Amino acid sequence: MDIVKMWQVFWEKFSNPDTLKIVFGTGLINTLLIAVLGLLIGIVIGTLIATVKVMPKYKLLPRVLDKICSVYVGFFRGTPIVVQLLLTYYVLLPLCGVSFGSLNTAILVFGLNSGAYVSEIMRGGILSVDSGQMEAGRAVGLSYSTTMMKIVVPQAVKNILPTLGNELIALVKDTSVVSFIAVVDLYKTFQEIGNRTYEYLMPYLFMALIYIVLVALISLGIKWMERSLRKSDRRN
Amino acid sequence: MIDVINLTKKYGDLTVLDGITETIHEGERVVIVGPSGSGKSTFLRCLNCMEDPTSGSIIFDGEDLADMKVDINRHRQNIGMVFQQFNLFNNKTVLENITLAPWLIGRKKVKGRAARAELKAQITARAHELLQRIGLDDWADKYPSTLSGGQKQRVAIVRALAMNPKVILFDEPTSALDPEMVGEVLDLIRQLANEGMTMVIVTHEMGFAREVGTRVFFMDGGNIMEQGTPQEVFGNPKCERLQNFLAKVL
Ligand SMILES: Nc1ncnc2c1ncn2[C@@H]1O[C@H](COP(=O)(O)OP(=O)(O)OP(=O)(O)O)[C@@H](O)[C@H]1O
Ligand SMILES: [Mg+2]
Numbered sequence: 404m405d406i407v408k409m410w411q412v413f414w415e416k417f418s419n420p421d422t423l424k425i426v427f428g429t430g431l432i433n434t435l436l437i438a439v440l441g442l443l444i445g446i447v448i449g450t451l452i453a454t455v456k457v458m459p460k461y462k463l464l465p466r467v468l469d470k471i472c473s474v475y476v477g478f479f480r481g482t483p484i485v486v487q488l489l490l491t492y493y494v495l496l497p498l499c500g501v502s503f504g505s506l507n508t509a510i511l512v513f514g515l516n517s518g519a520y521v522s523e524i525m526r527g528g529i530l531s532v533d534s535g536q537m538e539a540g541r542a543v544g545l546s547y548s549t550t551m552m553k554i555v556v557p558q559a560v561k562n563i564l565p566t567l568g569n570e571l572i573a574l575v576k577d578t579s580v581v582s583f584i585a586v587v588d589l590y591k592t593f594q595e596i597g598n599r600t601y602e603y604l605m606p607y608l609f610m611a612l613i614y615i616v617l618v619a620l621i622s623l624g625i626k627w628m629e630r631s632l633r634k635s636d637r638r639n
Numbered sequence: 640m641i642d643v644i645n646l647t648k649k650y651g652d653l654t655v656l657d658g659i660t661e662t663i664h665e666g667e668r669v670v671i672v673g674p675s676g677s678g679k680s681t682f683l684r685c686l687n688c689m690e691d692p693t694s695g696s697i698i699f700d701g702e703d704l705a706d707m708k709v710d711i712n713r714h715r716q717n718i719g720m721v722f723q724q725f726n727l728f729n730n731k732t733v734l735e736n737i738t739l740a741p742w743l744i745g746r747k748k749v750k751g752r753a754a755r756a757e758l759k760a761q762i763t764a765r766a767h768e769l770l771q772r773i774g775l776d777d778w779a780d781k782y783p784s785t786l787s788g789g790q791k792q793r794v795a796i797v798r799a800l801a802m803n804p805k806v807i808l809f810d811e812p813t814s815a816l817d818p819e820m821v822g823e824v825l826d827l828i829r830q831l832a833n834e835g836m837t838m839v840i841v842t843h844e845m846g847f848a849r850e851v852g853t854r855v856f857f858m859d860g861g862n863i864m865e866q867g868t869p870q871e872v873f874g875n876p877k878c879e880r881l882q883n884f885l886a887k888v889l
Binding site: 544554 | 687689712713715716720726728729731740798
């Protein structure tokens, strides 16, 4: 098949309203859902872990929590996300006797996974906030955790927003493995087009293009956010 | 008001406070002077357990703050602290800097939407009052980074006042300021002194120490080497190290 023919075959299938609906209405949406919700869960988990990591370690409880967090981060950074997906979907959830759908499982696993990475980013962010902020909070009688959540973490988040944007980009790309647990994501929809037309070059090239556009849009978003943050710094 | 009993603080092998026993009485304005590294800040920070004492007791309101089991947060509400570097909350407006702690702490004690709204209004009104007092009410909605050093420190002082503390601890409140801003901050502290606020002030401003202090501690090597009224300590120093120190700074 020559290139023109390939394109025609692809385009005929792709431009079909049913296909478009699947690609953008299901595939793209699922990809974004997993990445964005995964990141949000990751930020919550990552913030909790980072808070434990920077806690003073005089007492027993923080030391125990610290160990638990280390094991958690070690597991999620030490195993491929595909393995985590498979283990959760085919082993862990059935063992526990629960099933809440492959999409929800993917969101959960990406959230747990991202939590491990965000915890490191967040820890750096927290350490970048002047220690005087924590002292001032404690000196007026606020607890460690209240000062952390109301004063230190908001400033840390502001410092690490660009890095979190990069985490989102990584997540968007990593979601392309969720078809392992039968989630219909962007990749799956283009693979399906290939399966129907027996021609994979154009679908995969076009898929790559969509990923590139997605990443470019997120990068633009980050740049815009950085700029407006810098502006608010000046205005402050 | 604060009974310090046999307070020691060690960092590893380094003994920074060497068994200090002292009482700070209500209405007193204790000024602490001494050479750099003598333990002034450490002593002050032990008073509200920002540094945990290695041994000894800090008795305040009938409880030993050095005891890990006391609710230190509750006591710190009654012990204001003002830092050399101001430490205003950067992510909060000037007004929020003042209202944050009274609100977060106060709202736990009242039940119901109406009562909470009333509390919030009260706290906000009080914060505006405090800002008016230091002439910065127009800055209420600005962020700390737009303020000058002197303005920041005055906000930090009223932030402490907003908790209605029984005593305020100052650690070199003017050392990070440009010279032209020192006056406005000292004026505010002087006002508080005249109103009878109990204060403990670490400072290098000897003139101010002399003027505002009711009692002066001279610290050296982790001990209070000499103390007395400003007249005694500055006018008639007994120990040789204090004489040398004064010769250098006066
Ligand atoms: N966190 C710490 N770890 C180790 N050593 C410390 C710590 N904090 C203070 N020190 C040491 O304790 C000693 C007393 O320090 P402190 O800050 O109380 O002195 P200071 O009298 O306030 O001096 P300055 O006038 O310079 O502020 C110094 O030798 C200092 O190096
Ligand atoms: Mg000091």
